[in-house]
Amino acid sequence: MNKFVFLYFILLPFQVFAQRNPCQDIKTTEDKLRGWKAIHSPYKDMIVIQRVLRYDNKDSTFLQINVKSSVSNQGNKGVYVLFEDDSVYREPEMQISEYYIAGSFVVVANIYLTEANLLLFRNKKILKVGVGALNKSVSSKLSALIPAYIECIIK
Numbered sequence: 001m002n003k004f005v006f007l008y009f010i011l012l013p014f015q016v017f018a019q020r021n022p023c024q025d026i027k028t029t030e031d032k033l034r035g036w037k038a039i040h041s042p043y044k045d046m047i048v049i050q051r052v053l054r055y056d057n058k059d060s061t062f063l064q065i066n067v068k069s070s071v072s073n074q075g076n077k078g079v080y081v082l083f084e085d086d087s088v089y090r091e092p093e094m095q096i097s098e099y100y101i102a103g104s105f106v107v108v109a110n111i112y113l114t115e116a117n118l119l120l121f122r123n124k125k126i127l128k129v130g131v132g133a134l135n136k137s138v139s140s141k142l143s144a145l146i147p148a149y150i151e152c153i154i155k
Contacts, residue, residue: 022145023152041149045142047126049149061154063111063121063146067131068104076132079109083124084143089117096132107131113150122150 030037035055041048051061065079077096081089089111097108109131113121125143129136 022148025145026149026152039153041145041153045145046136047129047138047142047146049146049153051153061113063113063150065109065111065129065131067107067129067134067136069107069134070104072105073098073107073132073134078130078132079111080130081111081126082128082130083120084127085124087124089120107134113154118150118154122147 025042026039027042028037028039037053038050039053040050046066048064048066049061050064051059053059073096077094078090078092079094079096080092083089091111094109094111099106099108111117111121124147125140126138126146127143128138
């Protein structure tokens with residue numbers, strides 16, 4: 001009997017984690033001075049889902065990819081997303097941004113979610129992203145959360 005009680009308390013945190021609602025991770029940031037409010041998934045993740053609501057009704061929803069690198073990616077362009085079914089989303093001419101923060105280069109690409117691509121990101125798991133000349137694998141945990149974050153933000 002003691003073994004079963006012990007095992008129950010060992011496995012309980014895994015059950016609780018598995019039942020956690022991803023919408024609880026969604027945050028809101030507001031800038032009343034500039035007239036916008038952002039609803040977003042955690043900024044700490046490599047891929048952030050964000051919806052920006054502007055007071056002039058020019059809203060946008062996008063998937064932001066942030067890749068850290070020890071070398072500059074300046075002059076490169078394009079964003080690529082590999083899904084678990086081996087299909088690839090490509091925007092080879094997309095302009096990307098690069099920042100130098102705390103000793104690392106951070107390359108940023110924003111994929112605007114439209115009627116044309118929304119179902120793709122909503123229904124498929126992302127395995128890897130490419131931004132400019134950089135490629136980065138996506139953790140299975142984040143890959144599973146992205147479609148859920150999209151659902152939470154666009155509702």
